[in-house]
Amino acid sequence: MLTQREDVLKVFQEYSVDGQKLSQSNLEDFLREEQLEGDDIQLHAKQLIECYEPSDKAKRMNAMTFDGFLMYLGSAEGSIFNPQQRGIFQDMTQPLCHYFISSSHNTYLMEDQLRGQSSVEGYIRALNRGCRCVEVDCWDGANGEPIVYHGHTFTSKILFKDVVSAVGNYAFKVSQYPVILSIENHCSVEQQRVMAHHLNHILGDRLLKTILDGKAPIRLPSPEDLKGKILVKAKKDGGLEQSLSGMVEDSLNGEVSDDDEAAEIDEDHPHHESIHCRLKVVSYFICPLCFSQKSKQRLSKELSDCVVYCKSVHFTSFKHSRIHSKFYEVASFTESKARKHLRDAGAEFVHHNSRQLSRVYPSGFRTDSSNFNPQEMWNAGCQIVALNFQTAGEGMDVNDGLFSQNGCCGYVLKPSFMREADVRFDPEMPQKRDHYHPVVLTVQVISGQQLPKVNIKEDSIVDPLVRVEVHGVPMDQAKQETRYIENNGFNPMWYDTLHFTIHTPELAMVRFVVEDYDKTSKNDFVGQYTLPLSCMQTKPRPLGSETKHLYVYV
Template identity: 85%
Template sequence: MSHVLLLHLVRNGIAEDDNLQSMLVGAVMRKIKSRTWKKQRYFKLEDDCMTIWYKSKKAGNAHSTFSVSDVEAIREGHQSEVLLSIADEFPAERCFTMVFRGRRANLDLVAESAEEAESWIRGMRKLIENLENMGEREKLDQWIWDWFKKADKNNDGRMNFKEVQNLLKMMNVDMNEQHAHRLFTMADKSQSGTLEDDEFVLFYKMLTQREDVLRVFQRYSADGQKLSLSDLDHFLREEQLVGDNVQQYAMQLIELYEPSDRAKLLNAMTFDGFLMYLGSAEGSIFSPQRRGVYQDMSQPLCHYFISSSHNTYLMEDQLRGQSSVEGYIRALKRGCRCVEVDCWDGANGEPIVYHGHTFTSKILFKDVVSAVGKYAFKVSDYPVILSIENHCSVEQQRVMAQHLNHILGDKLLKSTLDGKAPIRLPSPEDLKGKILLKAKKIGGLEESFSGTEDSLTGEPSDEDEVAEIDGDNLHRESVRHRVKKSKQRLSKELSDCVVYCKSVRFNSFKHARIHSKVYEVASFTEYKARKHLREAGTEFVLHNSRQLTRVYPSGFRTDSSNFGPQEMWNAGCQIVALNFQTAGEGMDLNDGLFSQNGRCGYVLKPSFMREVEKTFDPEMPQKLDGYNPVMLNIQVISGQQLPKVNIKEDSIVDPLVRVEIHGVPTDQAKQETRYIDNNGFNPVWYDTLRFTIHTPDLAMVRFVVEDYDKTSKNDFVGQYTLPLTCMQQGKG
């Protein structure tokens, strides 16, 4: 084990933790995949305290492993459909779920005893917390240690030159064998013909020598060895354009990123510290001032873009995909503030959630509400909107209302904040900790204060309305039939749960301007929204300055793909609902927009989209009062440790960087760097790309790294997206 890593484990009390000691011994637990698939597996924590080892039937007699860093969270008890299905067989105190990052399926486990389950739950949480609290030096050490283990095929704690050559291929390095052997020999201080611990660290440092960063370091270093406080001050002013309290900021950076205690005493930064600083969040192109909640949160809801999910219950496509409460948990943990619940009559009087008239699996409405209640405010205190697609009978609507009231309690907003019909929507700040229902409602809020009948025929569901269909005449007759069937009676109990988000049918902008109430929400398919944007962009923006609009993907996207949300944001649409389960450009832009403002799920729209007296046409931004285009110059310098995209073991990436601008139509643009031949490990470009941005307040910048070799089925290496207004000037 690496000495630095061992010190870190001891320092954080991990080496003496009883739960981790138990995990190091290991345990036989049941891995559960369904009510009928329950297999015993032997799980143990490896000595590095970073890897879980287990015996898998798939791998025959061999073992499988996964890294603790791949685990996002541990959930106790019956918190998954799989564990709920066996709740009658195994008690909650013996069950837990490991939730993995990305698209990897969760791991549901049942321990032999409650004590054993508790030991693994507490131990895993300790390890996850420890990883989150690691310093930059410790993270780097852990990363090097992970590579060492991958390359050390015979697990003898040493690495010979053949293993080093295999490592270079894994790391995306196409290096001359003679040069690689020279570095190997220089690092082999013990002259044993193998690299161990610190020797491997030395080899890694020689391998990853950053000439581009060294050039900057030496330009500002008075002695070429370190950056004094005044040197670092100079760099921060000139390159990072830091203006206020620069010396104090420089001292903070030294304290945070300088690994040498001697350098810290001298108030100086070595090259290692400089490298760690530039690779950290502080050195990122994303402005640190925009990471926390920095916007005014006291404006009406309609003045914000709201992170929103479509078909939230689905984990895959919308024809045969699995429905799961996990979809809600994952969306809410990503900062989503509007989730969709598609409700239908179920067996035993219990409403169910699934994609109607398809083969998607079904889950209980009450389980969805429980998950939302538990996870709604884990990452953001601002309000969550439950967008209900109601296909239930009056009887089961009453059951829905009972579950909402019983499970959510005071979190569910049941009346206006001041007891009066609103003349404007409340703000996210006003509604902190509240869950709002978006659904059809009997009458308006005005009538609700004087009482009404028990039930009333409702309008068609938003997504069933003929006017919203994508214009395909072949489907009109079947749609009309569905609309006719969707005429239903509403229960007063469920209607009473709808306050500030009443779903209504949209007639026209003129009708809305004269007759609509601020709490009424219209929904459009992407095609209908696009049509309104083309024909009446200015009116659309004006409409969205007064009330909420939801836009959702076409029903013909059976693969749960996404449309581009940017054009809907250009019109000021707040609830732009995307399939969170589907990776791609749409979700990249969504994640990028909502990466600011504390990732709270609400982003304040530009002032020209909020003020009624302003006129903004996304197609003609030049007509806006105060029109002020900006020049954007981006220098792409270098990259490091890019992943492979080709499954062939000896393939090496030929990377290029494409910079895309997403915004109003006149701002849509893309440019590419040249490609670097056979180097995915440390490519250097120094290419400058230039753009003119007409509406910077709406512009998103997306960096895409691709493999120039298009023979690969997947030439996508990675991406990073952020709002232009959050880009830090200087080097990132």
């Protein structure tokens, strides 16, 4: 019963002459007509028979039985994800700003950002998922030791040196490409010096302390250049030029805090008094709006010297950045500010991100550590789109989908029209770019198998439906659903066909969601799978071309 697959048998019999086996010629027809393969099909068919056919007798006949066909379709070769894009296949020698970088927000938190637990486990888990930029919120602690926690809340506290040790131990377990420590610095000069000591002493040669070639650079180094290195992103006195000449003085006045979420909230919600009171009473924590006034603190030279290519700066305007900004300066945006810039000047935002790094982080009002959808920020070319890795949901699904390619190394090369300085790409109007080629994606949802029960009620059986979502530029955002199959999680079959027109396929993500239909309440989530459109086994066809099938499993 477990191995009976009427859906696969139907496909098998369409190409089998006798209904019992596929000859090598039959299999070649299937690969050519359905799987859209075109390179040395004869050799590939022979290899598939040799690899997946369990019957020695069939192998001697150069044939594939139904069991072999089933094993082939269920193998890695039958996956919707193109195996050629599983490993590192992209150019890794371009400047850091030309890549999307897997990034975490409030990495130390295991739960919500009001009363949740802080733990070095958050860093270990994020780094083991390929994350390449982690956040460290630093505050003065007892006995002269800096601590990490979500300031002015009841989240627990951990030692900064323990965080640095965890990063040092796990930074390069999954990927050899550089890790960025995004430091939110609220410490006194004395404890900043302790931070710098821990960074240098614990990380040693892995900490990038100087520019790579000893000469004044003109652009950011590449992930390949920075293999095995840990970079600090934080405030810095002066720039690379002054650092090379040794002109920076010790402990100058400056704003040491990188991201001031409270100030961002205050600007986005000028009439915040009632919100402020409600947060204070309901959540039982000290409202961050009480601390929205930036304090002038001194920045220690020792910690400033740990910052090389990622100097945190305040963003003024795109015009100001175009004239005055340096390539090694990084601006941070709350999600609402990033959306506003994207709305008002999308093409300028993309152009800005072709020259230097930008970081986007969730709103301070997301006290439950929920996430926004990172796709809208990638549409602007923002590289460091920081998410709460501890919170499952659509945001992390899309993030995991994008970074599942290129060896899961945490770096994905942006499309060429987002990297070239002389190109203006507006995500709101993708049809105006050069080489605009929309495509049609046709998905036939055939069947499912052994879907789990999600309702705790006894004798409950799922009524599954499949929703296919496209995440991309605004014109590409779309969702379509199959009908639901009543009381069948064992082997539901839909044979429903969905069509999508995609205007910027280079940025599009495809998400498959299975839900348990309920007519009286919200559907229950069963499972999902997300991948970049560019990594699907078949290449989308231009508008107006003939539609073909591709039998893959998700």
